[in-house]
Amino acid sequence: MSPSASLSLFPLNTVLFPDGVLPLRVFEARYMDMVTRCMREGSSFGICLIAAGPEVGEAALPHPVGTEARIERWDMDEPGVLSIVVRGARRFRIVDHEVERDGLLNGEVVWLPEPAAQPVPAAQADILPLLQVLAAEAGDRMPQPHRFDDAAWVGARYAEMLPIPAVARQRLLELDDVVSRLEIMQQYLRQHGLIDIA
Template sequence: MDNLPLFLLQTVLFPEGRLPLRIFETRYMDMAKACLRDNSPFGVCAIREGAEVGAPATPHDVGTLARIGDWEMPQLGLLQVIAHGERRFRILERRVEPSGLQRARVELLAPEADAPVPPSCVLCSRLLERVIDQQPDVLPGPHRLDSCAWVGARLAELLPLPLHAKQELLELADPVTRLERLNALLRSGARAES
């Protein structure tokens, strides 16, 4: 892809994830309108340096394609959307337009080869199942609690991890490795609380 608009944030979006966005900056409002009009994706990238508003920030190299699902404009100058994560990509080259919007030439990364949740990581599935039972609006279905990629991505989105840790998890190509790292974090946290 040669001309992907980038939305730089202090968060990480994983494939199959949902990300609510409140868009008010002109550069992103114009981008969202074009994406809605053309049914085209944009890239969500975590910020490596800089801030979400103002001068253009520097993104991490790996991000996630997103498409706008639901949207509404509750007031003039404010667009609320739900972005749906698709595939991961790597930035090869980027440029900043006069408006401050960044565009990039990206390579799409291979889809993750999914696997069942290994028995050693069943704690992760159980935790996610409890979250879904107690707060069903947090993760609307369909739920794939037997999928290593799905469980790992959803936990990485929900757990209060530092941005750099979430970015490292996004960059992992193997969903089993991602889930094993999350499982180790959960187990070490449980031991610390005991």
């Protein structure tokens, strides 16, 4: 097991995948302080799906697997509200956490091993044309660079885009086998008539 690290956690009602891009509006004092510190230090924080509790107010209980978030852009369009865009980096598992005095959740995490880059297997190649069309339509909203030859990247982009419950996205994030993730995406697309059944 890799050594643990300390990471401030931002529980949300959304799932961030590695290489995913997520715009956020930050207004609670604890998260404004966290984001300001991250920008000043060039550090990151963790985004986890909420397992129980509210997104605003008291500290929520997060799912144990989340994704490191690195701030790419920020702006303050209105007083007291910080608009940021984050990009997902490494996945992590929370091994312990505590609530700070200000309500910020601080986690002890271990980094999960990322799979070696591998191409999309021929058996799942039929899911690529639709993603290429969606990427062209999405423009800047689709994380760049597009890596249609990377099975992990393809599976993560589908997991972000498809209209599935957040808990299902969480299960896909937790999968270590990228080909299994592609098989699930392929099955979903076929069942919903989005790609032809071979």
